[in-house]
Amino acid sequence: MSKEQLKKHITKRQFVTRVLIIVCIFFCLLYSWFLLLNKDHYVKLGTDLKGGMSITLSTQGKTNADAINRAIDILKQRVNSFGVSDTSVYKVGTRNVVIETSNNLSEEDLSAITRSAVLNFRPVYYAYNSIQGKPLDVHNNQAKVYGVNDNEWEDYVNLDCTKQDEKHDNKNIILCDNSVGNKYLLGDIAVRGKDVKSSKANITGMNGATEQWGVSLNFNLRGTRDLRNVTDKLSQTSGMLAIVLDNKVISAPYVNKTINDGNTSISGGFNKKSAQFLSNTLQYGSLPVHFKIETLNKVSPTLSGNQLHHILLVGLLSLVCIAIYGIIKYKICGIISILTLCISILLAYPIFVILSRSIDYTFTLPGFAGVIVAIGIMADSFVVFMERIKDGFSTMEVPKPYLIFDIVWKSIIRTILIADGASILIALSLYIFEVGDLKGFAFNLAFVTIIDIIILCVVTYPLIVLIFTSKRINNNKGLLKYYGIN
Amino acid sequence: MNYDFIAIRYKVYIVSLSLLVICLLSLSLLKLNLAIDFRGGYMFDNVTHQGLKCINSSNKHDIDKVHLGNDTRIVVNNNIPKNKLDILKQCLDNQYTSFKSIGAKWGYEILYNSILALAIFLIVLCVFFVFIFDFFMCLSAIITLMHDMIISIGIYHICRFIISPATITGFLTVLGYSLYDTVIIFGRIKELQSENKDISIKNCINDGINKSINRSINTAIFALIPIILLFASSMFINFGTVIQELSLSLLIGIIIGMLSSIFLSPVLYYTLNKYKKVSI
Numbered sequence: 001m002s003k004e005q006l007k008k009h010i011t012k013r014q015f016v017t018r019v020l021i022i023v024c025i026f027f028c029l030l031y032s033w034f035l036l037l038n039k040d041h042y043v044k045l046g047t048d049l050k051g052g053m054s055i056t057l058s059t060q061g062k063t064n065a066d067a068i069n070r071a072i073d074i075l076k077q078r079v080n081s082f083g084v085s086d087t088s089v090y091k092v093g094t095r096n097v098v099i100e101t102s103n104n105l106s107e108e109d110l111s112a113i114t115r116s117a118v119l120n121f122r123p124v125y126y127a128y129n130s131i132q133g134k135p136l137d138v139h140n141n142q143a144k145v146y147g148v149n150d151n152e153w154e155d156y157v158n159l160d161c162t163k164q165d166e167k168h169d170n171k172n173i174i175l176c177d178n179s180v181g182n183k184y185l186l187g188d189i190a191v192r193g194k195d196v197k198s199s200k201a202n203i204t205g206m207n208g209a210t211e212q213w214g215v216s217l218n219f220n221l222r223g224t225r226d227l228r229n230v231t232d233k234l235s236q237t238s239g240m241l242a243i244v245l246d247n248k249v250i251s252a253p254y255v256n257k258t259i260n261d262g263n264t265s266i267s268g269g270f271n272k273k274s275a276q277f278l279s280n281t282l283q284y285g286s287l288p289v290h291f292k293i294e295t296l297n298k299v300s301p302t303l304s305g306n307q308l309h310h311i312l313l314v315g316l317l318s319l320v321c322i323a324i325y326g327i328i329k330y331k332i333c334g335i336i337s338i339l340t341l342c343i344s345i346l347l348a349y350p351i352f353v354i355l356s357r358s359i360d361y362t363f364t365l366p367g368f369a370g371v372i373v374a375i376g377i378m379a380d381s382f383v384v385f386m387e388r389i390k391d392g393f394s395t396m397e398v399p400k401p402y403l404i405f406d407i408v409w410k411s412i413i414r415t416i417l418i419a420d421g422a423s424i425l426i427a428l429s430l431y432i433f434e435v436g437d438l439k440g441f442a443f444n445l446a447f448v449t450i451i452d453i454i455i456l457c458v459v460t461y462p463l464i465v466l467i468f469t470s471k472r473i474n475n476n477k478g479l480l481k482y483y484g485i486n
Numbered sequence: 487m488n489y490d491f492i493a494i495r496y497k498v499y500i501v502s503l504s505l506l507v508i509c510l511l512s513l514s515l516l517k518l519n520l521a522i523d524f525r526g527g528y529m530f531d532n533v534t535h536q537g538l539k540c541i542n543s544s545n546k547h548d549i550d551k552v553h554l555g556n557d558t559r560i561v562v563n564n565n566i567p568k569n570k571l572d573i574l575k576q577c578l579d580n581q582y583t584s585f586k587s588i589g590a591k592w593g594y595e596i597l598y599n600s601i602l603a604l605a606i607f608l609i610v611l612c613v614f615f616v617f618i619f620d621f622f623m624c625l626s627a628i629i630t631l632m633h634d635m636i637i638s639i640g641i642y643h644i645c646r647f648i649i650s651p652a653t654i655t656g657f658l659t660v661l662g663y664s665l666y667d668t669v670i671i672f673g674r675i676k677e678l679q680s681e682n683k684d685i686s687i688k689n690c691i692n693d694g695i696n697k698s699i700n701r702s703i704n705t706a707i708f709a710l711i712p713i714i715l716l717f718a719s720s721m722f723i724n725f726g727t728v729i730q731e732l733s734l735s736l737l738i739g740i741i742i743g744m745l746s747s748i749f750l751s752p753v754l755y756y757t758l759n760k761y762k763k764v765s766i
Contacts, residue, residue: 056592058589058592292589294592294595295592297586299584300583303531303584307725313719314712314719315712318715322708322711365728366728366732369716369733372712372716373659373712375712376713377666377709379705379708379709380705380708383704384701387698388701390700391697414673418673419665419666419670422665422669423665423666424662425662426661430603430655433599433602433603434596434600434603437651438652438655438732441655
């Protein structure tokens with residue numbers, strides 16, 4: 001051993017010892033902060049692991065990110081108005097929204113929550129009842145009076161309500177109400193629902209023993225003016241004013257007098273719940289996008305509890321199996337691989353908890369699978385490490401074991417960085433574009449792989465350097481076989 | 487260990503080409519066994535005996551029953567008439583532990599996004615690879631990737647396993663993994679090239695494979711341990727379909743990825759590299 005080499009060897013030992021001490025201090029600090037100062041010690045679980053419901057909505061037609069974000073706010077308010085606790089609403093991908101809740105919502109509630117709730121008042125130009133086989137409006141064919149052109153009129157006549165519910169022609173709109181057999185030709189929007197200042201659900205009358213519910217509306221200045229204008233015009237001919245909610249005609253009363261004060265009420269087919277909900281929705285505003293329910297997942301808490309235990313058990317079992325194989329294969333160095341695996345998981349866990357609190361990140365079943373698969377990948381980088389050292393010993397004349405790192409370390413870190421880089425790359429692109437349940441899988445896989453690279457540099461490398469620079473091994477190369485090198 | 491991989495390259499090409507042809511043929515001839523996510527429908531998990539009895543007495547024809555361990559899952563297609571679905575829902579009211587309903591186009595939305603992810607991944611990868619290795623290594627790595635994917639999906643398809651969004655995610659993950667193996671072998675070849683300028687490309691590739699083969703097999707074993715455990719546990723425990731489909735596709739993909747990274751991609755690089763010399 002030349003003097004210069006010896007000096008280098010001692011400085012390297014000192015260096016890695018310092019690195020290990022810093023890592024130890026960091027871990028102590030992290031865990032004392034995590035256990036003592038943090039109230040939450042558990043990651044948030046997805047509905048598949050704690051029970052509850054998750055609904056994926058997809059937007060229909062053209063939309064933009066801004067509209068979806070506004071829609072998410074409104075959806076949150078609507079879900080909260082049901083008194084549902086522990087709910088999260090978030091965007092997935094570019095055009096999907098997920099609602100997660102630990103309570104169960106009925107199908108009726110769901111369709112109420114996800115409806116756009118666009119309320120408009122439109123003048124009725126013409127209405128025909130297919131059951132009675134005659135026009136509703138006493139004033140025959142108002143359409144011509146209002147300047148409906150021939151094309152539009154033809155569209156109206158030709159529209160078959162059994163096949164198609166609605167048709168938009170410029171500003172005019174044709175709507176079918178199949179429950180009573182009406183086909184409406186409606187004019188442009190006269191009063192807008194967003195001009196409603198306040199609304200209230202109330203009982204409007206009795207139909208036998210059942211209560212008839214309605215919603216009374218109070219408009220703002222612009223709404224009041226619009227309502228006055230349209231009722232003024234319609235009352236001259238006793239025309240009808242259609243109240244349209246989400247392109248469905250709720251009711252179309254005859255207008256006999258001008259409404260000046262901006263107060264009106266709507267009724268027709270409401271029960272207590274739907275009237276109250278409409279009144280709430282009008283105050284939160286309508287959704288700027290149309291949603292369709294794509295998937296609905298309902299999981300009971302007992303099943304999910306079992307699944308959590310089982311997946312944790314599978315994870316533990318994989319760790320044990322890898323440990324056994326690692327120790328058989330790499331003897332003492334195998335113990336280091338287990339140690340580093342455990343340290344990686346210990347480092348990842350508090351970060352997951354912080355993430356789940358700060359960005360609402362939830363752990364799902366596929367998420368756990370991602371971590372378990374990543375355990376295999378972490379063990380892999382250790383194998384790359386060890387096999388390269390073995391290879392170095394077998395192909396090159398290494399006078400003393402501690403010199404091996406001068407030869408192979410660069411190649412090891414380069415290979416692992418590229419290889420892990422490829423894994424992270426695919427996991428990240430999956431995470432960015434995935435819209436289904438598997439987002440958690442991709443995220444955890446990428447995340448744990450990143451942790452693996454860090455741990456490899458600051459824990460695995462120093463530990464292995466300490467072993468191979470120890471006096472015992474360097475004085476007796478025969479000991480190497482206990483470290484998995486042969 | 488010293489085995490001449492270059493010498494057997496034509497055998498390797500014949501095997502992988504015939505596998506490719508078989509897989510492509512079966513993909514084009516046989517109908518895909520698509521999961522409910524691509525058809526749309528309803529799924530009830532852990533249905534009780536009482537619920538099953540009720541269904542058996544009302545309508546057996548519109549449903550599929552799947553047994554998972556001790557549990558029974560009921561799958562109903564989207565095109566079931568509404569009145570029959572209502573009867574079914576009445577039967578199963580509170581007789582199950584988890585329920586899933588899926589729109590008909592949902593699976594395709596996921597598929598579309600996965601393909602987008604794949605495309606972006608391949609583009610970034612090309613840049614990454616050309617930067618680190620050389621163009622021909624990049625080309626052979628990508629050809630191998632495609633080859634792996636087609637063969638894994640083909641095997642999946644021939645065995646009539648169900649193709650679901652989880653399966654697709656599994657395959658995409660395997661791409662990263664099979665690349666991991668290829669990268670390590672190419673890295674080794676590159677190192678040998680720079681260590682010894684006089685070494686012929688043939689010896690260099692052979693040495694590279696021989697020196698990495700131990701590692702390739704060991705990493706595959708390490709990676710497969712948790713995946714086999716996941717798959718085995720999903721046979722006995724009802725984790726829902728996702729875990730089973732994910733682990734099965736990972737299992738098949740990793741084995742194929744390991745084989746092709748040892749036998750195919752380095753020799754493909756050799757062949758392509760020869761072509762380079764001719765063209766210059």
